[in-house]
Amino acid sequence: MTAPFKHTACLLRLALTGLLFVWWRPCEGNAPNKTVCVLYEASPNISCLLEGYDRNFRPNFGKEALVINMSMTVASIDSVSEVDLDYTITILLRQFWKDQRLAYRGMNRSLSLDGRLVEALWVPDTFLLNSKEAFLHKVTVDNRLIRLFSDGELIYGMRITSVLACKMDLRKYPLDEQTCTLELESYGYTKEDLIFTWKDGNKSIHNLDKIDLSQFSLGDHNTKTSESVYETGTYPRLILSFKLHRNVFFFLLQTYVPSILLVISSWVSFWINHEAVPARVALGITTVLTMTTFITSARASLPRISYIKAVDVYLVMCFVFVFAALLEYAFVNFESTTSKHRARKRLRARKNKNKKQEEIKHLDEAKPLKGPLKAAVMESTKTDDEPPTPTSPGIGSTTSSTRRRERQPTFFDVASNVVSNLREKRAAFKVEIKDINVIDKYSRVIFPLSFVLFNIFYWITYTF
Known part of the structure; x- marks a missing residue:
């Protein structure tokens, strides 16, 4: 084999080795056998943690579903609107999960990191399902918390204010009792990727019983785990429901x-x-x-x-x-x-x-009157109220009967008689109030x- 050919083969071998090394580095950061970073109390350096870390892949990617535990502190319920059928709530939402890629040793205590570091880490895509509008508080800085433990467990906290829809039955208003919900769901990860659970069941909700409202008193609350089925898959969901008794x-x-x-x-x-x-x-x-x-x-x-x-x-x-x-x-x-x-x-x-x-x-x-004339x-x-006196047979009666035979009754006579009869019947049934x-x-x-x-x-x- 000539010298130029050997030189070319050596260059190709080096180039192939370099490509394999470049391709393997990102995967090594997500591999479970990644070398555990060592942090020192005097000067911890988190760049070691993020070396080779890819936030585009969830923890345990390609393996079993990742469990996300959640808890919540209700800071306030600002208003309940019957017109818009919604309520406004401010919550401190905390999510717990384990990411082995961020495990470290050398320090026994947890690390409270700057909230801006969340942009470099993988976090769950949790959203409020029944939210009409919401925002994350940013005074004086973004109200977000990242806390990391040595075994890779993470706590991610946020302060959120949201207007949430509440289905109300107002048939008994204002003597009614309403049940409102707060629903958390994963936007993009199905149940094969994420599992949502409440950290301690009903005890995962804090401070709700201490909330005072002007028109309502808060009753019992309940937490449950559910699933949402869409065309794109089945997604995990957490539901908090609480009762509002109207004052x-x-x-x-x-x-x-x-x-x-x-x-x-x-x-x-x-x-x-x-x-x-x-x-x-x-x-x-x-x-x-x-x-x-x-x-x-x-x-x-x-x-x-x-x-x-x-x-x-x-x-x-x-x-x-x-x-x-x-x-x-x-x-x-x-x-x-x-x-x-x-x-x-x-x-x-x-x-x-x-x-x-x-x-x-x-x-x-x-001049005294006698007989029929009298x-x-x-x-x-006689007045209208007195009944007529029957006439005795004589000249007057004979004359009137003769006239009735000579004159035939017309339509107006019949109508007049009908109206007179109706008036008499109405007068008979009419009760006079004295x-x-x-x-x-x-x-x-x-x-x-x-x-x-x-x-x-x-x-x-x-x-x-």
Whole structure:
């Protein structure tokens, strides 16, 4: 073999060896048999840890799924909105996992690293599934924590504020109890890659029972592990659920007590003289308009949902009671006007009767009337309320019957008779109220009693 050929073969062998070395270095950083980095208390150097480290691959890549343990501290629940069906929460989320590539020796204590170092490490792609919007706090620096232990265990903490959707059933509002959730899920890793678990079950949630809300009191909370199935695979999910008991005292002062007082105010008209028309009408209209305003303002603070809420039932029934009080006065006023009209009509009839009787008396004294003529005159003096006296057979009856036979009844005569019969039947069934004040007296008892019964039924139905 010539010298130039040997020289060329040697160069090719060196080049191939160099390529293999370059290709093998990244893989060596992820290999489980990587040399454990040695750190010294005096001057720890983390560059040794990151030598050959590839953040694009999860720990245990190609092997069993990596277990991610989680815990959470609830810093605050800022608001709960029934209009938007969501709530705002600030949490300190901590994730625990083990990355053997970051194991070290030489130091017995853990390393608290700068949060900016997270850009150089692999971290889980956890996100809030039911989040509408969220942000990571950055004052004065990014609120992130990285803590590394000698066996490669990592703690990754973040401070997050998020607006989370909450499915609410407002049928019993404001006597309701809501259950809201916080759901954590992996965005890109399926259950073959990651396993999500709560670190200590329900004890993984801290400080939730110490949260104070203006309109709610927090009840029991529960944690569970679940999975989400999509077209791209099955993803691990963690769920925190907690109950919100609404404090009804605020709504008692804002809605219920004013409505009750308004209904009671409408009953004042029952003690006002029915002849004081301006006072009773003004009171009735004012209470009706005020109740309408209450209903409008109550619905403005709630979403436009199709079903009826408990507060709607109460306000509508209060409106019915207030409107019924106004209708009661309309009925009283109508009966009062009608009774006065009937009284005037009777008075005129009596005056006419007395006048005719006086005229007959004077005529009888001047020239006595006899027979059928006297009977006809007496019949003309009777009022509408008195039944007609049957005429005795004679000249008058013969003449009238002859006239009826000669004149045939027309359509208008028949219609007039039908109308007269209907009026007579209506008058027979009509109950005349002699004392108008009786209506107000009964209303003073019926209205309060009905309202009390309604309240008993309402509070039993929606409270239990």
